[in-house]
Amino acid sequence: MPLIHISLRAGKPAVYRQAIFDSLYRAMRETLDVPEGDQFMTISEHDAANFRYGAAFGVARSDDLVYIQITVFDTRTPEQKKALFxxxxxxxxxxxxxxxxxxxxxxxxxxxxxxxxxxGLAQFA
Structure with missing residues (x-):
């Protein structure tokens, strides 16, 4: 039951954004055993003034940087998360x-x- 929020700089075409959705869904299906049809994702686009990043941790990022935040059940192993990354x-x-x-x-x-x-139900409690 992942919930995904994706942030990127504005200006990418719809086909680019859809490819991000499709690739993330495939990665989750392959590494986290996410069920078919479990696609709860949003993309937020930001103009340059509202999107900041740096070269911390020795990574040379570009304006094509994509932030991906995935909220999941607390049942995934470190190995599954590494495989997902x-x-x-x-x-x-x-x-x-x-x-x-x-x-x-x-x-x-x-x-x-x-x-x-x-x-309004707690389906997994």
Whole structure:
């Protein structure tokens, strides 16, 4: 039940943004065993004045940087998360062509009882 928020600089075409969705969904299916159809993702675009980054941690980023924040159940192993990071960078490199240096991923974990996916119910508690 991942919930994904993606942030990038404004100006990319719809096909580029859709490729990000598709690549992330594939990476999650392959590494986190996300069920088919489990696609809860948003993209926020920011003008240059509202999008900042730096070269911290020895990474030479560009204006094509994409911030990806994934909230998941707190049941994923460190190995699964590492596989997710690798596969995400690989797939985004293929489509839409984002350099690995420009793929910034953050995974947030939440207990199952903290989720309601509709009808005001705690489906996983």
């Amino acid at each position: 690798r596969r995400t960078a690989q797939l985004l490199g293929k489509s839409p062509g984002i350099r690995p240096e420009d793929v910034f991923v953050n995974v947030l974990e939440a207990a199952k009882e903290n989720w309601s996916v509709g009808h």
